[in-house]
Amino acid sequence: MTEENVLTAPRGKDAGADGEPLLRVSGLTKHFPVKGGFPIRRTVGAVQAVDGIDLTVHAGESFGLVGESGCGKSTTGRLITRLLEPTSGSIAYRGRDIGHATRKQLAPIRSEIQMIFQDPYSSLNPRQTVGKIISGPMEINDINPEGGREKRVRELLEIVGLNPEHFNRFPHEFSGGQRQRIGVARALALEPKLIVADEPVSALDVSIQAQVVNLLQKVQRELGIAFVFIAHDLAVVRHFSQRVAVMYLGKIIEVGDRDSIYTRPRHPYTHALLSAVPEVNLADDDSGGRERIRLAGDVPSPISPPSGCRFRTRCWKAQDRCGTEEPPLVRIPGNREGHLTACHFPEEPTIEARDEDIVLDPALAALEEGQAE
Amino acid sequence: MTTLTKEAGAPHPAGAGPLLAVRDLYVSFRTEDGVVRAVDGLSFDLERGRTLGIVGESGSGKSVTNLTILGLHNPVFTTVDGEILLDGRELTTARESELERLRGNKVAMIFQDPLTALSPYYTVGRQIAEPYMKHTGAAKKEAWQRAVDMLGKVGIPNPRERAKDYPHQFSGGMRQRAMIAMALVCDPDLLIADEPTTALDVTVQAQILDLLKDLQQEFGSGIIFITHDLGVIADMADDIMVMYAGGAVERGTTDEVLRAPRHPYTWGLLNSMPRLDSDLGAPLSPIPGTPPSLLNPPSGCRFHPRCTFQDRVEGAGRCVRERPLLAPDRSSACHLTEDQKRTIFLEEIKPGLG
């Protein structure tokens, strides 16, 4: 793609209308170098934080990205917002590849892709008033809304459910939930088309989480903003996202519509993940039990991930083939349209309790064996 | 075991009375901004071998309560009032040396973040062996062997070698296992787990929770399990105590509290938490407002500024004036009548939970 191409605006006002997705990521890879060696330090390896992922986000859609720590979901978010530059692969925003765009080329796009961060305490400058924080993006991009920036800031504060009179206050005068609202208002200031929200509620108290989730949902629906919603909490992602991708060690191992992922998962890891979520059973009886899968150990190091399928070292179905051949992310038989799974030996599409629990953790197995006797 | 402390406690006084009884506990801190009333008139019991789940958000006083049980609060800035009885022994007035003999021995604790809760300067084996040597008088070698055994028990592969490692060489899940090994090394009667899985990934959390349950069966300890996650509490606890702004607002068995909750705050918690099977059509119903400042807590019922049901209470303004009390057994601290609580939950709350 030539520079000319990168800079030209897309044809229609909303590229999503003619089927072109808002965001199309393909082969996205980010390796962080590991230094070492003697006597001269050099790159001796790489943390394969994100290793060749494909995903698409359509205009106005909410796309969830789940996985455990170290799976690369946050790195993916930072790559999409181009806070990081990918090692390889492309990030096409409305048809333009921004993967390696320069600062100058990125400038017009930066206002359309915004980010909301996890920690509402460290992501707001404590020495700026709320008004200044929210109007900052407008100043940088030289945007002068009708009626002035201050009016716009008040509007935004109102949208996120804060008192518009508070624009002269400082972040420390607000609670955690309110600060996260300020972060949302800042992200909305430039009328973005896409917001990448990286664990936006996980630092908040339970009762406050719901307030912020509702706010984000309102923003997404009423303003038609597409979201990439990154979180480790599966229930929150389910509530918020129409489509969900599950990541493990830098790869997307399963992606599909919400219903497919949460009730008809095929990848063993998705099964393990879902079964690990502790849940309140509100039913009056104990019927409808969920399967119980207990993996052994922790996620392997992304510096030297397992060959073939990366999950095979913790998988109860792994065979020789899994070590030699990396399973492609495809629609396997039995999957619905758009539901892709990267597994050679997929599971049945149900999360009902199995005849026998899968307990791979040796300590658990030993203790439970001992008690059964 | 052949130590004085253990022998003294060994013949439980016929199992009479609860393992732990907290009576009218008040804890307050002096800070620059004023006096923080972190725990405000709290009473509860824990029976031997049972698990009490304490649910609450930040600032509800749940962690402070448990630091106070072990006497780990800073005495210079803290005022403690009330009684904490462990096996009938008063702890709030106990001497430091007496508390030291109890800590890690009869009462052990597991903290939230195992990376910061283990010392980076000493090997995992040494950190586990230390309390064993101190409390049982075991020799170094014997204590080390005990540490290795405990590491094996909590599922650390190759424990003999891994005991020589430092915490930073362990993964997050293994560190929490080491922490559990350290807590259980002296076979405590009471284990206090303060958000022990909050910092862990969900698959690791499931392993750790199951491990704790299985170990409890083996060791027979009573557990106080503190968390903000209702799902975790449902999985772990026999009984639940819900805390808000320094006091308990509802208690009962896990089934009672989660399936037929009677306090507006518990309803709010259940409502605001998305579940894997909840209805996707409706937005979540959060609790309005924010948790109160404990520098200047609300009058009457601490929850009244955020409560949407106070206008149904008989007698106008009663929630603002009068603090509702919590009875010792299954109960909730709310001025609504029992009938009202039952019908509101069944007719207005439960349908929304999907």
Next chain:
Amino acid sequence: MLRFLVRRFIGAVVILFLLSMVTFVLFFGVPRDPALLMCGKTCNPDSIANIHHVLGLDKPITEQYWIFLHNLVMGSDQFAQGPCPAPCFGYSYHTNEQVWGTLMDRLPTTVSLTLGAAVCFLFIGLGTGLLAAWRRGTLIDKTATAGAMVISSLQIYFLGPLALALLVYQTHWFDKPAYTSVTQDPAAWFTGLIIPWVILSTIFAAQYTRMARSSMIEQLQEEHVRTARAKGMSRRYVFFRYAWRGSLIPIVTIFGIDLGSLFGGAIITEYTFGLPGLGNLAVQSVFFSDLPLLLGVMLFSASMILLFNIIVDAAYAFIDPRVRLA
């Protein structure tokens, strides 16, 4: 560890090399001709040119620098004053003495002053700091903190003359500070240095008190310290095993920097008390535009600082197992 040391020593040599180069360039960049100071009253352009020639200052700067490096490594017998074995910085313009020899003559004074003071301020400073942290919030803590605050805001050039005036000139309780070799007369060595030791260590001790106290208090609030308490370890054990270990990092860091710079010459202290150490030598070399001496003192001080930096970094590995040196 060995790899780390080798790498760091190579790095240090590179830094010293660059430093000598910068010193050289700056020296010739400053419009101050050492020849003018040397040629006395009967100065004329001829004699200045002659001095330039004798000192080698008429050669191009690159050649001079090359000669300097060559002499430093190989030694030289080209000097009129006599042979000059490696490491040869040449002969002082001012005293005509061999620079390396002068440095070695002055070194024992500086080492005696520094080591004596360091022992004092470490014991007193850390001791007071630990006591204050142990008794946090009590009268002892408040007194120590306030005292340390006041003392650390004082300066040697204020305290020094004050002590001299009171203890030496007024009351005659002590001798005027002077340096006697410890091998020659230990008693005289001790009495001659006692006042400089006390004054120097007073100010340092105050700083170490504050540092030890604050880093101990910080460590005592660490979660792993609370864990240790929660498993029944006594307060004393936790204080000295867990918290102290963590406080060592900042203390060792600052101590390394202090010791390195003191070994390079405690300039103000030596000047105040008239002790013939490296610090005095540094002042003298600048004063007389004495290039060989200047380079010698400069590089010697710099190597001391670099050396202690390496020692500190190596010490980290012993204190904190998370630090891997490679």
